[in-house]
Amino acid sequence: MRLFDNDAEVVAELLEVPAEELEREAKPVTAARAKEVIAELRAVQGARVPVVRAHPGQRDRSLRNRRSTARPRLRRLRDALMPRDGDFRSGCSRWTRWAAPGPTVGRPKGSGDMVPSDQLAGRITELLDADPAVTAATVVEHLGIATTTAMAGLAQLRGQRMAALVEAAPELSLDAAADQLGYPVGARRRATAAAQDEQRRNRVRPYLQNVTDDLAQAGLADAGDVKIRQLGEHLAAAVVLRPGQPAPALVWHEQYGWRTAISRRHPIGKVSAPEGEGIRYLSGELQPKASVLIDALADGRRGRKRP
Structure with missing residues (x-):
């Protein structure tokens, strides 16, 4: 330079x-x-x-x-x-990608995944159904996606199946479920962590879905299935409100409860407990009733600026 x-x-x-x-x-x-x-x-x-x-x-x-x-x-x-x-x-500690002899492993740097994100889970599911011990390298070879994407997708699907099996047979442990499903030992650490997260989602999903349905019935939001995502070490979910409401959306956080959001497109964001204009924490309870949220949303004097 x-x-x-x-x-x-x-x-x-x-x-x-x-x-x-x-x-x-x-x-x-x-x-x-x-x-x-x-x-x-x-x-x-x-x-x-x-x-x-x-x-x-x-x-x-x-x-x-x-x-x-x-x-x-x-x-x-x-x-x-x-x-x-x-x-x-x-002089160089390793070959650069553009200078390396022969083909490189995985997706070329800077390129996008060859499979659209909305089809990715289904394509990985097909490979997992064919071989429960399928590796991330095989997924990369077949689908042309990044190695990290393949590893995360396999772990999530395996975790979901392990959690579903334990829910159907509570006497099983997650390790026993992995044995029964035929998952290799090397893939169990990620899959077990994903299964534990899935179990937490299953515990809070009925409550969040009930709140979403009540908000839709009150005319504040559209009906639909609630989507729960991982935000750091905790779970979070969002309910997008209809135009004309006091806030673009409501966000539930596993640690802080319900708050308003300032974005309809990305209501959850990247910060667990944001503060500032347009942010109100609506209740001191982690799982209040939908009626409490509706009343607090309508009254701008209710709620707190901080969790």
Whole structure:
């Protein structure tokens, strides 16, 4: 970067890699190695090529000049920094994705999953039905998704099935359920955690669904199934209200109870206990009746600004 006046745009285009990846992959190169590379380049070229600086109004022309001047030098710099014949002592701690010999594993960096998110659970379910011990690598190979996405999807589906089996047969433990379903030992830690979360969802889902139905019956929201999501270590759910109501939505948090939200599109957000304008915590109880929420929502004087 210093060789080209810290112009990431020029260097990234010449290397044909994203600027973010260029900066990240350049970190393992030590200062001593960088000095050696610069010395080698100067010895080959004989003298340093001056950087063409742009004047006001001449940015485009200056950029073209710097690109044409820098291209041969940057090719030599790239060859000098890359490991030769797998020798990692040559300056880089590992191969970069764009320089690695042969195909890389998983989804190409920067690309999206090949399966739409609304179809992902169904596609993973098919693979899990065919082989209960299916690995994340197999899911990645078949569906073309990221490894982390495959691992999370498998854990969630296995956890749901383990929780359902324990609910149907309470005498079973989660480990016994995993044995009965044929899940491998290496996948049980994630699956057990997902099963425990699913059990917590099952315990609060009837209450949240009743509140959602009561709000819909009162004309404050549309009828529908409540969706419970994980927010950090706790569970959260949202009920989007109809236009014209005192708040865009109501949010329930496992630790703080019900509050108003300021966004209809993303009511839960990323903060467990937000504060500020438009946020009111409607009850001191974690599971109040829907009538209490309706009264508190209509009366702006009720509720608290903090949990």
